[in-house]
Amino acid sequence: MKFTEEHEWLDADGDVITVGITEHAATQLGDVVFVELPEVGTTVAKGDEIVVIESVKAASDILAPLDGEIVEVNEALVDNPAAVNDDAVGSWFFKMTSPAAAEMDEMMDEAAYQAFIG
Amino acid sequence: MSELNPLPLEALHAELGGKMVPFAGYSMPVQYPMGVMAEHLHCRSEAGLFDVSHMGQVIVRGADAASALERLIPADVAGLGAGRQRYGVLMQPDGGVADDLMFANRSDHFYLVVNGACKYQDVEILKAGLSGCEVTLLDDRALLALQGPKAEAVLADLLPAVAQMRFMDSQMFDWMGAELWISRSGYTGEDGFEISVPEDRAEELARALLAHPAVAPIGLGARDSLRLEAGMPLYGQDLTPEISPVVAGLGWSIAKARRAGGPRAGGFPGAEPFLQELMDGPANIRMGLRPEGRAPMRAGVELYHSVDATAPIGRITSGGFGPSVGAPIAMGIVPAELAPGTTIYGEVRGKRLPVTLATLPFHTPRYKR
Structure with a gap:
């Protein structure tokens, strides 16, 4: 599992990369009350705002961590947004394929991410 | 950001795990580890303790303070009985609303509670508009709110007499040598109390209330969602100098005596358009x-x-x-x-x-x- 500075986790299985937000991010956001997911088949560029998350406190986005295509989204989160707070690592948002998957090698591993958030 | 003023309960908030944010010039807890959602629901089912010490506590003293206050507040101040409190708005000289507030008749003076972000400006308006009155912004008292269906039982453990208070009563009590100013009111839509306490006794009182199993500390986040559900306006958002009290849905706070045809109609900045709008409907x-x-x-x-x-x-x-x-x-x-x-x-x-x-x-x- 790899981590970005935007507090996303990425888990690659073959060509498919599963993406969620870290427990640290979920704690910072507070109780999540709304999730809007991208459509399957959407082509995204790294840095695009592709998921909207609203907590009781504020709205925020998940950015595409890589160039690529959305191949699956977790519709269960739309009906139960609080799952993100209950289990951030178990609550994936979307799965994507990416021609730039090799960029994951440069991302933080768990130890580096823990050091990053202090 | 300029330096934030510490409030009397700063150390207690840190001990309770409060997440502190800048608010109205102070460092205030936005939430505790329980989180906004759970804090909100706890207040609705049990009791919540809020630190609202940023708010302005003002004493207005003068021979005819009630009539003087009516020159700035379009409410029935003169008709308010001793030991009672009312809600009103404070008008600025150009007829816009400067703030909303609570005012209590304490027999020989009035006690006002105003918003923290507006308090210094409010005091200037009060001093300028209330000739013959002494206006004092207190800086040695904290303000706590205890809200929720179990608030009465919790506070009555410390002060049994509070159980006799009705909504919008405002009284003084002695709690182990500390003079508490307690009103039965709040900003959550629940039964509860607002408690002014000398700052050097505030932590002791807060700890005594938190010791009750029904009480959890509640931050500003849940305070906002509670008042939103209760339909209460927030000055600066739902009520501003550009939004009239009638448009803000606060026409009810203007008593008949102050309306057109009443014995003490008008007499405050912006009275003419205000009373006209009240009659015509906004x-x-x-x-x-x-x-x-x-x-x-x-x-x-x-x-x-x-x-x-x-x-x-x-x-x-x-x-x-x-x-x-x-x-x-x-x-x-x-x-x-x-x-x-x-x-x-x-x-x-x-x-x-x-x-x-x-x-x-x-x-x-x-x-x-």
């Missing part, structure tokens, strides 16, 4: 809004008649998620002719989403009258 008014679906609509969202209308008809002034309602809720200023149940549209992230007009409050208050 063109726009603050109403409740229930967004369809789960997406919250927050302050600033523009409202439209239809998905393709070009000009907005109104704007959301407060909005978010209502934990007790279990859905997004909002308040906004809309054309007064629109009836509850009407569907209009709020523009969120470039999309027009349906929202239904609703009567306020979303949560029926449970006061002890």
